[in-house]
Amino acid sequence: MTEHTHAGRLIVLSGPTAVGKGTVEAKLRADHPEVWVSVSATTRAARPGEVNGVNYWFLSEEEFLRKEAAGEFLETAVVHGMAHYGTPLKPVEEHLAAGIPTILEIDLQGARRVRQRASELDLEVVYVFIAPPSFEELKRRLTGRGTETPEQQARRLETAKVELAAESEFDVTIVNDTVERAADELWSVIAEEYGLQS
Template identity: 40%
Template sequence: MIRKNHKGIFIVISGPSGAGKGTVCKELIKTSENLWLSVSMTTREPRDGETNGVEYFFVSKEEFQKQIDEGNLLEYAIIHSNHYYGTPKALISEYLNVGIDVILEIDINGALQIKENNKEALFIFILPPSMEELKNRLIKRGTETKEKIIERFKRGYQEINEITKYNYVVVNDELDKAVDKVKAIITAERCRVDRIEEVFLNNSEEVIHEKLISNKTFNNTDITID
């Protein structure tokens, strides 16, 4: 008898700005069962339309520092005008322990921090079809200056050079296909030998012998067991 290990899979997704990792994550949540999108913590002020606990957990710098000191964050960084961003451990562990997969969209620096202390996590990198397409996507956003676009493009090139530190790479050429590939990766990961508990291997040969003899399936069948 083989029984699955019911602990959820921790899925970490990264990629350069413009690769579409956020869109892929949202589509995964929309079209998948048993999957929760991790919520990060930040010290910045909520923007219009944002809700505490949905987009982010919004906290003071004092509270954030307390979380750091108590070791309650998987990773953290100070970015964007001295605002703190980090990933709380508690909810992720809670969901994983009841068999729910958790997906975390995060930049490469955060992902590598997590990888140092979480060898069981699944790391997926989302790539654009080409650097030319990445540039076009950044331009089409129409929300940033030319200088900012150039900065993001350069950073994206640097980030792509880190893909060997991930388990899988998915090219986001067509959204539906990219999402299907990520789902296939998660399914394959769930079938890995080290994620499956084979209960009968924990039994001695004598116990297995006893179970076979006492099994009702064999009550009316002549069986010779050497």
């Protein structure tokens, strides 16, 4: 195994569906552009407006499976039984080695897969759980988006209950009551890890 020297630990950001992980991360990046967020690879087709290397790395299934077999991903998943998704390992290691604050925003299953793989790779990770102020508020946010049918909403709420129960698996919990406060709290965690000014 190669020796890895990391100036800071990888920040893994997770939490239940509709909690606002992406919104908190976007606010953090707007305030602190020095933070690097990992770009996932996928075998699904690019949607209109999506840019290769910005939104995702778009790969053929053959290419993805070859990279997966070669151990080039930190974690992988098959979503909805169709598309493959994965976190390319090399950019994560390169940014960590350079002392650049590095974030991976991922679902609960992905966070668990990172935990399994991190020990093999001698990768130090801080697991951050973004929580809603309450389950009722999470329900309100999910139904307020208006992007899913009532059946889909019910399924996602059941998933969210399971995801909320996993909070104890994480090192830090940040309650997303306001995006600004949650992003500031996330920055405090990163600043402490990387020895930066909070």
